[in-house]
Amino acid sequence: MDDALLSATKFYDVKANTPIVLVVEVGDNQVGGTALQLNGSPVPFNPIGPTPIGAPGQDLRRSVLQVVTTVKDVNPKSNHTSVTHHFRGGVTDESFPFEVSVKADKGIARYFITYILA
Amino acid sequence: MAWSRIMAISRVTTFVLLCGVASVVAPAHSWAQTEPPPVEALRTPTAPAFSVLGLEPSAVERPMTPSDAAIALVDKFRNGTVPKNFAFESSPYWLVSRPHVTWRDDARRSFGQSLARTTSVSLATAETGTAQAPVSSLAFGVRTLLMSGELSQSTRKAFEDLEKRLAANGALFLSMMNERGLTTLENQLKDCTLPLPPAPRPSEADRKKCIEQYEAQKKVLTESVLQSDAFKKAAAPLLGIEIVPKREGFLLELATAFAWDFPRGAWETHQIRKRAFWATPSYESGPWSAVGVFRYEDDALVFNEDAIELGGRAIYSTEIYAVSLEYVERAPVRDNPLNRSHRLVGIAEYRVANGTWFVASFGKDRQKTSSAESTLVAQLGVSFNVSKQRYKFP
Numbered sequence: 001m002d003d004a005l006l007s008a009t010k011f012y013d014v015k016a017n018t019p020i021v022l023v024v025e026v027g028d029n030q031v032g033g034t035a036l037q038l039n040g041s042p043v044p045f046n047p048i049g050p051t052p053i054g055a056p057g058q059d060l061r062r063s064v065l066q067v068v069t070t071v072k073d074v075n076p077k078s079n080h081t082s083v084t085h086h087f088r089g090g091v092t093d094e095s096f097p098f099e100v101s102v103k104a105d106k107g108i109a110r111y112f113i114t115y116i117l118a
Numbered sequence: 119m120a121w122s123r124i125m126a127i128s129r130v131t132t133f134v135l136l137c138g139v140a141s142v143v144a145p146a147h148s149w150a151q152t153e154p155p156p157v158e159a160l161r162t163p164t165a166p167a168f169s170v171l172g173l174e175p176s177a178v179e180r181p182m183t184p185s186d187a188a189i190a191l192v193d194k195f196r197n198g199t200v201p202k203n204f205a206f207e208s209s210p211y212w213l214v215s216r217p218h219v220t221w222r223d224d225a226r227r228s229f230g231q232s233l234a235r236t237t238s239v240s241l242a243t244a245e246t247g248t249a250q251a252p253v254s255s256l257a258f259g260v261r262t263l264l265m266s267g268e269l270s271q272s273t274r275k276a277f278e279d280l281e282k283r284l285a286a287n288g289a290l291f292l293s294m295m296n297e298r299g300l301t302t303l304e305n306q307l308k309d310c311t312l313p314l315p316p317a318p319r320p321s322e323a324d325r326k327k328c329i330e331q332y333e334a335q336k337k338v339l340t341e342s343v344l345q346s347d348a349f350k351k352a353a354a355p356l357l358g359i360e361i362v363p364k365r366e367g368f369l370l371e372l373a374t375a376f377a378w379d380f381p382r383g384a385w386e387t388h389q390i391r392k393r394a395f396w397a398t399p400s401y402e403s404g405p406w407s408a409v410g411v412f413r414y415e416d417d418a419l420v421f422n423e424d425a426i427e428l429g430g431r432a433i434y435s436t437e438i439y440a441v442s443l444e445y446v447e448r449a450p451v452r453d454n455p456l457n458r459s460h461r462l463v464g465i466a467e468y469r470v471a472n473g474t475w476f477v478a479s480f481g482k483d484r485q486k487t488s489s490a491e492s493t494l495v496a497q498l499g500v501s502f503n504v505s506k507q508r509y510k511f512p
Binding site: 005007008009011025026027028029030031032033034035037039040042045047048061062064066068069070071072074075076077078079080082083084097099101106108110112114116118 | 182209211212214215216217218219220221222224235238277278280281282283284285286287288289291292295296300301304307308311312314329332333336337340344353356357359360361363
C-alpha cells in the first residue's frame with residue numbers, strides 16, 4: 001500500500017544506566033505519525049516534543065529500538081517527505097536524517113528504522 | 119430544540135422569499151446555471167502565465183527537483199525557437215527537500231517565509247496566429263503570498279487526528295511484524311553486532327554484514343505484512359484521506375504576468391502582447407470572510423480596452439447557507455470610451471444537498487459596452503461545488 005518505503009539500521013551509543021530521549025521531526029510540511037518499540041514492547045510516543053526511551057536508571061545497552069514513522073503527503077507543492085530522528089542523552093547527541101519522495105500527491109511514505117543502542 | 123427548529127424554518131422562509139423576489143424580476147434567459155461571480159474571476163490566478171494567454175492546459179510540467187526543472191526547460195528551448203503548447207509551473211522553494219519545515223512551524227509564517235514558501239513561477243506557450251500568419255505566444259508569470267495568515271484550527275485538528283491515525287497504523291505494522299518474527303531477528307542482530315563477553319567485539323566489516331543480513335530478512339517480513347489482506351484493509355482508509363489545508367487571518371496574494379508574440383516563432387520578432395497585475399487581499403475568521411480584488415490588464419491587441427478593476431466581497435457562510443455582498447468597479451485608463459461603472463450584487467445561497475446549492479443574485483451589473491446602460495442582475499440558479507472548500511482563499 002505504501003508509495004515509498006525506507007528501511008535502515010543504525011547504531012546509537014548510549015551511557016550505562018541512563019535513558020535517552022528521541023524527537024522525531026517530520027519535514028517538508030507533511031504530516032506523520034510515529035510508533036516506537038523497545039526490545040519488542042511498545043513505547044508511548046509524544047508527537048510534539050521529546051519522548052523518553054527507557055525508565056530512569058535503565059541500562060539501554062544491547063537494546064533494539066524500532067521507529068516506524070508513517071508520513072502522508074498533504075503538501076500540494078511537494079512530493080518530498082523527510083524524517084529526522086534526534087537523539088539526546090547518549091554518549092553524544094546525534095541526528096539521523098532520512099528522505100524519500102512519494103510518486104503522487106496524497107501518497108504515503110513509511111520509514112522503518114532500527115536503532116541498535118550500543 | 120424548539121428554538122433551533124424555529125430558526126431553521128425562518129432561514130428557509132427567508133431564502134424562499136429572496137428566491138421569490140429574484141424570480142419575479144429575473145429575465146427568462148437568466149434561469150440557467152449561475153455564472154461565477156465576477157469577484158472570483160478577478161482573483162489572482164493560480165498560474166498567471168496561463169491566464170494571460172487564456173489557457174487551461176491539460177498537461178502541465180510540474181518538476182519535483184531542480185534537475186527535472188532544468189531538463190524540462192532546456193529540452194524545450196534548446197532549438198532556439200519558441201516551443202509549441204508548452205505549460206510549466208514550479209515552486210522553486212519546494213524543488214528541494216525541506217527537512218526542518220514541519221507543519222507546526224509552517225502554521226505561522228514570517229514575511230520572508232511566506233514569500234519563499236508560496237512563490238511559484240509559470241511559463242506557457244500557445245499558437246495564436248493563423249496558418250497563413252503563424253504566431254507563437256509565450257507568457258511568464260509569478261505568484262506569491264506576501265502575508266499568509268495562519269493555519270485554521272480545523273486544519274490543525276485534522277492534521278493532529280491524521281498524526282494519531284498514522285501512528286496507530288505504524289503500531290499495527292509493528293505488532294504484525296512481531297507476529298511474523300521481528301523480535302527473533304532483533305535478538306539475532308544483537309548477538310551478531312554486540313555479542314556478550316567473552317565473545318570478541320566484531321570488526322566494522324562484520325557488523326556491516328550483520329546489518330545487511332538483518333535488513334534483507336526485515337525486508338521479507340515487511341513485504342509479507344504490507345501485502346497481507348489484514349494490513350491492507352486496515353490501511354486503506356489512510357489512502358483516501360484528503361485534507362485541504364485552510365489558512366485564516368489576513369492574506370495578501372500578488373501576481374504578475376507578461377506575454378509576448380513571436381511571429382513565425384522567431385525570437386528576433388518578439389513584441390509585447392499583454393501584461394497584467396493582480397492583488398487579492400483577504401481576511402477570514404470563523405464564518406466571516408472578506409476578499410478584495412484588484413486587476414490591471416494592458417492588452418496590446420485590443421484597442422481601448424485597458425482598465426483597472428477593483429472590488430471586494432464580504433461573505434457570511436455556514437454549512438447550510440451563505441449570504442454575501444460584492445462590489446466591483448471598473449475604471450477605464452487612457453482613452454477608453456467606457457464610462458467608469460460598477461457592479462453591486464447581493465447573493466444568497468442555500469445548500470439543498472451535498473455539493474448542490476440554490477443561488478439567488480440580485481443587484482446592478484456594470485456597463486459592458488460603450489452604448490449599453492448598466493443592467494439589472496436578477497438570477498436564480500443552481501451551483502455545484504464538490505470541493506471541500508466552498509470559497510477559495512489562497
